[in-house]
Amino acid sequence: MQSAEPQGEPVPSGPSGPEITPVAPKRKFPRIFLILIIVAIIVIAGLGAFAFVYLGTGSILVTSNNQFVAAGGSTTFSATVTPPAFVTKTGLEWNFGDGQKQTTTTDTAPHTYSTPGNYFVLATATLSNGKVTDNSQGLFPVQVGAAPAPANPNPLGITTSLGALAFNKTLSSSGAPFIPTGGHIVFVGAVGQPSKFKYVTLVDPLANRYTNYSWNVTKLKLDFGDGSTPVTVGTDAVPHPASDEPNVTSDHSYANGGIFLATLQVTTGNFSNTQTNRTPVWQPVATGETQTTTVGMTVPVGSYHPLTYSGNVIKPGIITNMEAVTGGYTSLDPALDYESTGFEVIANVYEELIQYNGTSTSEFVPVIADQIPSVANGQITPDFLNYTFHIRQGLKFSNGDPVTPLDVKYSITRTMLMNSGSPFPPGWIISQFFIPGQFIAGIATAAETYSLVNDAITVNDTAQTVRFHLIAPAPPLLFFQVMADPLGGAIVDHLWLESTGPKLTWTPSGFVDYENYSFLKNYVPAWRNGAVGSGPFMIDYVANPDAVVLKPNPLFQVLPGVQAATVSKVVLQYVADAATRELSLESGQADIAGIPADHFPVAQRLAGLGLARIQFNPTLNMFWWNFNLEIYQSAVGSTANPYGNQVPPDFFVDLNMRKAFAYAYNYGQYIDQILGNKKFGATFGTPFNGIIPNGMVGYENLSALNIFNMDMARTFYNATAWVRDHGTAGFTIAINVENADTVNRAEAAAWAQNIKQLGPNINVLIKPISFAEMISDSVPHQNPMGIYFLGWLADYPFPTDYTLPMLMPADSPVNSDTPNGGTYPNANGYNIQYLAANPNGTNQVADSIKIRNWINDTLNPPNATNLAIVVDDSQKAQRAFANLWYYVPAFQQFTFFTFRTWITGMDLELNPTLGGADILYNLLTKPSTTTVSGASADGLAAASSPAIVEVASATSSLKAVIPQVAGRLADHRQRW
């Protein structure tokens, strides 16, 4: 290496000094090599990082458009695969948890679950780098409910029993049903509803001949899904012994890993017979038919976990429900409140003589009473005029007062006395059995009031019974449904009432005086803002209209079918702003939040993140478009009609005109796009025709009548008397929709486009108005609306609650101010005599008379108590009505709950008497600790006891139900 030092001149010699030894020059490291080394390190690191990333597995997130479907219904799953850099997804394999698998190339997979149960979905994506990624650590849960009840000649609908497949969590391997390979599960199979069903109907009074409908569970079969031998209890043709509830228990080990489908099959036998004596003997005369139902449950064996929340539980042990409510509740007095907000508090604080059995609306459990009355046990007289309830001993109200027969009489008496108040109370529901004309205000004298009301109920303190004396026979199903309604039927502590307000004096004048407390200006503050009941909760405090806070009732007595509260508080908070509710749900401040249907993607997003679950709830709420046959202040040309209707008042008397409008209505587009079933992948509603809703006894599927066909629409339009008389002059008609109802305003606009195509010069106005305006407009002979959108929420799940108010035409003089038809027919001019007097209406008179006669037959003796005849008459009436097209049906509503995943038991809230909006909080659980990790194996179901985990059996989810929100026109502001 050359020296870097320059060569210098020789140094002259001089005096000697220390010798300087030249140092070899330092060799400098070439800068270029440093750079190369650094670059190499970077490249190697980059290659390493790339390799690390490239060879990673990425992630996959599974969501679905509907986590709750009925068996036979489909749901679509989506997998969002996030592969590593430079990697793509090459395939997707689905395991739906019910034994079905599918491979797709797209990210979505529709699937139909044929059997009810709880399932977990596994999606596995293969990647171009040779790796796979799956959601095995977050299996997606799906809850499949019972299939819609098929049409059945038996008027009571079902001859099958649906099983309940559960497991004993304590005795099973830890984490069940997610168990390790070699783990075991102690399965428990039971029947989800009473295993025997008997109903007697008198078919021939002269011969004293009865038909005894009788179904019994005969066999249970538990299959573990791994190829091992199933366990069977019972045989097909032999009814299970009356003394036992059928069940099957088995401890099964899974030797191999995988995702298995455990199933429980329940076989039911029909042992109906005919008896010609007064006391039927339940001997099967033949094996009869058998039917089998199946429920399933996914059992993941190996290293699997469900999709759930891991982290902090906000406010452990306290459930907060942020509800879309303005104005809070009207009253907490069961005799006065007639809306859903107050109903929810009342239903949680009070109890009734009997209550619905779980999700059923035709089966009951005794609560304040200790037995369900029947003719067989002598507590219902054979003429169905007297019902006796024996009061359960030892029950107490939350303040320690005992529950006595007098409390029952007192509560029902005041319900009747207050039934004519303002705001409108619910007392008419019970009063219809005891007061002619229903309303106390219609009784002429105090003496008569006292006689009717006081004599309606007899108390026997010795026998501890309460006996109701009806003015007309009522079928047990109907009477029980009414008595099970918290609004009007809740049992209140009379001692508390009298200590906080005026006493009820048991004299004629005392009764009349008491009626005054049903009017707003005389409301007793303590009754309005207080409640002392015997239910699972009591009120901690009220802060109307902000909130109501509940706490467990320490004196509550646990009964079969009525369980105790498991949380320490329930906060019902009324929040008007949807965004605030959604944020609160996302943060965990709210455990349950009301999300409007048009914000459904928010709910889906939260579900996809594993923060929330969505549950759809069937209801009996029905909505339709009304034709007004007598449009007030409407005339051809200029008019004083407030909504701009420029047609003659009898424009819609012509059946052809109504048919033209009906055929111009795009039913499918409405359900799929505007209501949003397909648009959002959800079930917000189902189509219907007739009036008896799906899930109510007597339902029949008439939706095939809903046909969208513009050619037929034009044909009918051209056949109208209007076109005959006015040619192509056209018309102007208005469609009224409630202000806040943006969905149906959009539908009205879509319908208007089609109506305009019926012929030239047709103008359709969309007129949003308030609900109050609609109510005030709905006056006989003074209804200025042409077409308007409204609905009905039932009071009780019995056909007459729908057929009478919606289908019953009046048969009154044309100018009568008090037509004798149903609620809607009166408001819409549907009057037989009006039709008969109109040349365009005469062709509808005969059918209308039949409709009226059929409905009257269901309300009056002798057939009012014969359920089979009531159902048959109701179905005939609705079929005839459907063919007359006085309504254009819109949808039967489903609501949905969105709730945090740490809440369990929501599947028990499927009784439609809750209106799809209210919740019984003793059925829900929330962790009482601040952290949960991984899955709570309880998954979708409530633990009814510490040992048994009831996986959702989806029992009777679509049986007859009544949303007892209010028996009034649907108010869209009410909680959805």
Added chain:
Amino acid sequence: MRLILYVVRRLLILIPTLLGVTIITFVLSHAPGPNLAVAVYCTPRLGACNINNPLLKPIVDQFHLRDPLPVQYVYYLAGLLQGDWGFTTSAVRGGIPVTQAITIFFPQTIELAITATALATLIGIPTGTISALRKDKLSDHGTRIFALVGYSIPFFWLGLLFQILAISLFPEWEITGGYSLTAVDPATQSWAFIYLNDSPVPVLFSQPTHFFILDAAIHGSWSVFFDALKHLILPTITLTIGVLGVILRMVRSGMVDSMNQDYVKTAWSKGLPDWVVTRIHIRRNALLPAVTVIGLLFAGLLGGVVLVEDVFAWKGIGYWATQAVLQFDPGGVMGTTLIFAVFLVLINLIADVMYAYLDPRISL
């Protein structure tokens, strides 16, 4: 003495003002007709929902719905003078007396309005002063931009944004209401509840002022006090940012104007200390227009910032007034309008008195 006479004169003017307000509002709110007024108490199960239905007679009689409008107004006025301001059906479902609704909703709005105005004033005046003194410097530009942005952003958007930030950073932070519903305990906070007719069911209604946070402080329930204060933070900041800009700009422009006056130059040239010139000579004059604006802003906030109340589930007057209009509630419309009018006049009076105090040249 002159001040007292002035105040008395202004209070007397309140009477014809309120009379005019009630007449106009009464006519407008009752324009839809009596059938609409009775509809809220009705359901078609009763038959016709109009004043002719005999089952609705008690309601018709109670509100004199059969009488001509002028007669109804006279009844209303008579009731007003006797303390009966009618019923409102939008505040609480079913209806409650308007006076009761005022005690429920107004304190909530006053709490919010006072804290927001106070905070905006406390920040706005010194910030506006500094901005003016450092005119055209970076800090001046910054504060002016902040004021503009704050004034421009819609309240509800700001409120939602703060809610999102709050729950992201502090998931347990409650973003709704004025207090934690689970922290309030009837067993230990008797001051917060009343018991109607000796019923054992507590009703939240704090004593003695009905201002929850104030009553908590009075009774020494410090955990509840601080909890309520915490709930006040987000809505207050939301409102403050909105009104702060106005105050800041008003103070700044007033200061800049005053700073250019000859007397200020004289004060500087006399060698007075900076703080004397700023506080005594400049700011005192600059505050005059700001005081008026602050008064108007406060009155505006008393009218209820509807969207903020909506976003934070803060049930104040704005929430009630909106529901009254949406639900055709004449009693609610009358009640809210009346209360707004009263407070607007009173606050303007206070602002005028403050004006006279600040500027001796002004004679009342």
